[in-house]
Amino acid sequence: MTTVVFVHGVATRATPAYEIETENRNSLFKSAVFGDKATIISPMWGELVPKLLFDGASFRKSETQTLGLGGLEPSSDVNPTVLHVIAKESPSSALDLLFSERIKMIEASGQKLDKADLALFAGIVDLLDADDQKPSGTPSALKGLQDAVTDQDFVSEVRRLSNLPHNLAIGDALKSAAQAIADRAANLAAKGVHSTVVERLNPTVARFLGDVFIYLKQGSIREAIRATVRDAIQTAWTSRNGGKLVLVGHSLGGVILYDMLSDLKSAELPGDLRADALITVGSQPGLFQELGLFASSEGLPAKTAKKGPEAASLWLNVFDPIDVFGFCAAPMFPDAEDYSFSTITGLGAAHSAYFTRPQFYARLRRRLVEGGVL
Numbered sequence: 001m002t003t004v005v006f007v008h009g010v011a012t013r014a015t016p017a018y019e020i021e022t023e024n025r026n027s028l029f030k031s032a033v034f035g036d037k038a039t040i041i042s043p044m045w046g047e048l049v050p051k052l053l054f055d056g057a058s059f060r061k062s063e064t065q066t067l068g069l070g071g072l073e074p075s076s077d078v079n080p081t082v083l084h085v086i087a088k089e090s091p092s093s094a095l096d097l098l099f100s101e102r103i104k105m106i107e108a109s110g111q112k113l114d115k116a117d118l119a120l121f122a123g124i125v126d127l128l129d130a131d132d133q134k135p136s137g138t139p140s141a142l143k144g145l146q147d148a149v150t151d152q153d154f155v156s157e158v159r160r161l162s163n164l165p166h167n168l169a170i171g172d173a174l175k176s177a178a179q180a181i182a183d184r185a186a187n188l189a190a191k192g193v194h195s196t197v198v199e200r201l202n203p204t205v206a207r208f209l210g211d212v213f214i215y216l217k218q219g220s221i222r223e224a225i226r227a228t229v230r231d232a233i234q235t236a237w238t239s240r241n242g243g244k245l246v247l248v249g250h251s252l253g254g255v256i257l258y259d260m261l262s263d264l265k266s267a268e269l270p271g272d273l274r275a276d277a278l279i280t281v282g283s284q285p286g287l288f289q290e291l292g293l294f295a296s297s298e299g300l301p302a303k304t305a306k307k308g309p310e311a312a313s314l315w316l317n318v319f320d321p322i323d324v325f326g327f328c329a330a331p332m333f334p335d336a337e338d339y340s341f342s343t344i345t346g347l348g349a350a351h352s353a354y355f356t357r358p359q360f361y362a363r364l365r366r367r368l369v370e371g372g373v374l
Contacts, residue, residue: 009251011207080348254283261309276314308335
C-alpha cells in the first residue's frame with residue numbers, strides 16, 4: 001500500500017470548493033495511479049497566511065482609468081479551437097482538454113466525481129499508457145480520434161475507446177463539456193486574448209508573491225506552515241506499515257517539501273525518513289536555488305550543482321513550458337528528473353491544470369513504475 005502526502009501550492013484556502021477539488025484529485029490519484037487502498041493526506045497550510053489587507057485591490061487593474069487616448073480592439077483573427085481540430089495533431093491532448101473540462105464543470109456545480117466518471121477517467125489513463133508503450137510503427141489506438149470530423153464524433157469515439165457500458169448521462173456530460181470548450185474559444189476570440197489572460201493572471205501572481213514572501217520570512221507563520229506539513233509527513237511515515245511513501249508538492253508546496261527534506265533535523269523530521277518519491281509539479285525549487293534562497297545551500301560557490309535531498313530516493317519535477325510558476329530543477333539538482341508536460345491550456349490557467357489531465361496521470365504512473373515505486 002502507498003501513502004501519499006500532497007502539499008498544496010499558493011493561493012489555496014480551506015473553502016468548500018477546495019474541499020471538493022481535493023476529494024476529486026484524491027479519487028483520480030487512487031483510480032489512475034496508486035490504487036483504491038492508498039492513503040492520501042492533504043495538509044492545509046494556506047489558512048495560516050494572513051488575508052490581504054485591502055482584499056486584493058492592488059491587482060484589480062481593469063477597474064482603473066486609462067492614461068492612453070484609446071483602447072485596443074479585441075483581436076479578430078483568433079480562430080476558436082475545438083476538440084476534433086486539436087485531435088488531428090494530438091488526440092491525447094484533446095482527451096486531456098475534454099476530461100479537464102468535465103471535471104471543472106462537476107466542481108463548479110459543487111459535486112464530486114462519481115463512480116462512472118472515475119471509471120471512465122481511469123480507462124482513458126490506461127488507454128494512453130498502453131498506447132505510449134506500443135512499438136514504433138504500430139498503429140495508434142487513438143487513430144479514430146484523429147479521424148473525427150466534429151466534436152460529437154470525437155466524443156462518440158471516446159465512449160467507444162473507453163470500453164465501458166453505455167451510459168447516456170456520461171455521454172451527454174462529455175458532449176456538454178465539448179460544447180463548453182468551443183463556446184469559451186469563441187468568447188476568447190471575441191473578447192481578445194490579452195485582456196482575458198491578464199485578468200486571470202494578475203490575482204494569481206499577486207497571491208503567489210504574497211505566499212512566497214510569507215514562507216521565506218522567518219517567524220511564527222513560517223514555522224506554523226512547516227509544522228502543519230511536518231505533522232502530515234510524520235503521520236504518513238509512521239503509519240505506512242512497510243508500504244511506499246510518496247510526497248507530492250504543487251507550486252510552493254514543492255518548495256516546502258524540498259526545503260524540509262534537505263535538512264531533516266531543522267525540519268524536526270525523523271532522521272531515518274526516506275520518501276520513495278518526491279514529485280514537484282509546477283514548482284520552484286530550481287528557481288529558489290538559483291536565487292540562493294535555501295538555507296541548506298548557503299556558502300555554495302556560484303553555479304555549483306547540489307544533490308537533491310537524500311531523504312528522497314526519486315525526484316520527479318514536472319512543469320508546463322508556459323506555466324509562469326513552473327521551473328526546471330535538474331540543472332541545479334542533478335538528482336532531479338525534469339519532465340515537460342503541456343496542459344494544452346492558456347497562460348493564465350496552466351499552473352492549476354495538471355491534476356485534471358489523463359495524460360498527466362498516465363505518464364506519472366509510467367515514471368513511477370520505471371522508478372520501482374509502483
